[in-house]
Amino acid sequence: MEGDFRTVSSLQPQAKAFSSLGRRLVLATLLFCLLFTLAMVTWRTWLAWENNLAEMNSELALIDQVFQNTLAHAIWELDRESLDQQITSVATAAPVGRVVLNILRPGQAPEIIELNRYTVAQSGVVPVLHRQLIAQPYAGAQEKVGELTIEGDNNLLWERLWGEARSIVITQLIQSLLLAGLVMTMFNRLVTVHVVHIARHLGELAPQTLKHHLKLQRAVLRQDELSLLESQVNALQDNLHAHLERQRSDELALATSRDQMAELVEARTAELKAANQSLETLSRHDALTGLANRRYFDELKEIEFRRAIRHKTPLAVLMCDVDFFKIYNDTYGHMQGDQCLKEIAETLRSVFGRSGELTARVGGEEFVVVLPNIDGVQACEAAQRLRTSLAERELPHSGSKVSPFVTVSIGVAELDPETMDHFDQLLQRADQALYRAKHQGRDCVAL
Numbered sequence: 001m002e003g004d005f006r007t008v009s010s011l012q013p014q015a016k017a018f019s020s021l022g023r024r025l026v027l028a029t030l031l032f033c034l035l036f037t038l039a040m041v042t043w044r045t046w047l048a049w050e051n052n053l054a055e056m057n058s059e060l061a062l063i064d065q066v067f068q069n070t071l072a073h074a075i076w077e078l079d080r081e082s083l084d085q086q087i088t089s090v091a092t093a094a095p096v097g098r099v100v101l102n103i104l105r106p107g108q109a110p111e112i113i114e115l116n117r118y119t120v121a122q123s124g125v126v127p128v129l130h131r132q133l134i135a136q137p138y139a140g141a142q143e144k145v146g147e148l149t150i151e152g153d154n155n156l157l158w159e160r161l162w163g164e165a166r167s168i169v170i171t172q173l174i175q176s177l178l179l180a181g182l183v184m185t186m187f188n189r190l191v192t193v194h195v196v197h198i199a200r201h202l203g204e205l206a207p208q209t210l211k212h213h214l215k216l217q218r219a220v221l222r223q224d225e226l227s228l229l230e231s232q233v234n235a236l237q238d239n240l241h242a243h244l245e246r247q248r249s250d251e252l253a254l255a256t257s258r259d260q261m262a263e264l265v266e267a268r269t270a271e272l273k274a275a276n277q278s279l280e281t282l283s284r285h286d287a288l289t290g291l292a293n294r295r296y297f298d299e300l301k302e303i304e305f306r307r308a309i310r311h312k313t314p315l316a317v318l319m320c321d322v323d324f325f326k327i328y329n330d331t332y333g334h335m336q337g338d339q340c341l342k343e344i345a346e347t348l349r350s351v352f353g354r355s356g357e358l359t360a361r362v363g364g365e366e367f368v369v370v371l372p373n374i375d376g377v378q379a380c381e382a383a384q385r386l387r388t389s390l391a392e393r394e395l396p397h398s399g400s401k402v403s404p405f406v407t408v409s410i411g412v413a414e415l416d417p418e419t420m421d422h423f424d425q426l427l428q429r430a431d432q433a434l435y436r437a438k439h440q441g442r443d444c445v446a447l
């Protein structure tokens with residue numbers, strides 16, 4: 001769980017090429033500024049054109065105002081020299097491109113004087129001024145003496161327009177570029193730098209660094225989108241950290257309870273094993289004496305019998321019965337009788353403790369001893385050792401008619417492979433021997 005949980009942490013997008021937001025914003029701003037500049041240039045050029053036309057009109061009107069009367073006077077007075085001088089002055093005036101003077105004389109064909117600034121005829125939309133020349137030979141009299149047409153200078157009009165258009169284009173372009181630069185700088189300082197910082201911070205996040213909060217390097221007087229993003233990223237980190245802590249403590253608790261559970265299971269298994277063992281012991285052993293019980297004895301006797309037959313080894317059985325035990329019980333009580341049986345069992349265990357020798361309690365006060373690899377004679381000797389050993393214990397038996405102490409009668413039988421094919425036959429033989437021992441006076445061994 002402590003591992004790095006970063007999956008896509010690179011600042012570079014995985015599939016698409018990286019393209020800065022600032023650059024895209026600048027390109028969009030530039031495009032917009034260019035279109036805006038184009039529109040502005042068109043509009044302002046149109047205004048300049050209109051102004052130039054109006055200005056040229058005014059200039060032509062002024063020239064006309066200056067020369068109108070003097071020209072009319074010179075025509076009336078037939079002052080050719082003055083007329084030529086004046087018409088030349090009009091034609092060479094800055095805004096004038098062409099001058100046409102139509103001199104009207106009664107009874108004569110009109111005389112036309114035309115002066116062009118350029119050899120090639122101008123065509124365009126220059127302003128044209130038509131005036132009638134009126135002479136006043138005396139007060140109150142008016143005579144029309146000619147017509148004056150003044151055309152503006154087309155080239156001058158365009159030159160003025162180009163000059164202004166150039167300055168408009170340059171100022172608009174500079175304005176657009178400055179605006180784009182300003183937008184880019186502002187966007188870069190206010191947004192891009194912090195977005196990159198946030199991306200780096202997120203990319204370096206790991207479970208152990210969740211407590212390190214995102215801190216944008218900027219001075220803000222009021223909240224904005226970046227402040228919101230910063231606080232939300234930090235809140236997300238806090239939540240994630242709390243969640244991981246909870247998960248870690250849950251895992252610890254789980255591991256602890258798993259260990260406890262394992263210990264409990266282990267303890268229960270050991271208890272069960274012990275219970276099974278004691279159950280097995282109980283089911284196989286006599287509760288009073290601890291010797292093998294009848295059931296266990298029945299399981300083992302055939303095994304020993306088959307082994308002796310297979311290996312052709314001797315096998316002997318002792319059948320032991322406590323003498324006058326009814327009287328013992330009657331004399332000392334049943335509890336003491338039990339105690340006596342325990343003592344006899346202890347004696348059996350001490351005498352027949354070698355491996356392979358089996359002692360069992362098969363009846364109330366009846367015991368059987370199975371002795372492998374021993375023939376009848378050796379078994380009788382072993383039976384005598386048992387009697388001696390019991391006698392040495394000197395368990396009082398006042399009711400016995402053969403001894404002041406507890407005694408046993410023992411019947412001995414040995415395996416005869418020729419005539420026996422079941423252990424019970426051997427046991428029956430030992431039982432018969434016991435019967436004989438009882439009849440021989442008890443406290444003895446009979447084969």
Ligand SMILES: Nc1nc2c(ncn2[C@@H]2O[C@H](COP(=O)(O)OP(=O)(O)OP(=O)(O)O)[C@@H](O)[C@H]2O)c(=O)[nH]1
Pocket residue numbers: 321322323324325326327329333334335336337338341363364365438442
């Ligand atoms: N205290 C006690 N007595 C038992 C137990 N099992 C059997 N007995 C008693 O053992 C006695 C056996 O008596 P009998 O079979 O008549 O034989 P006996 O009195 O020993 O006489 P002989 O065998 O002929 O010497 C009975 O009185 C049973 O009650 C036991 O587990 N505890």
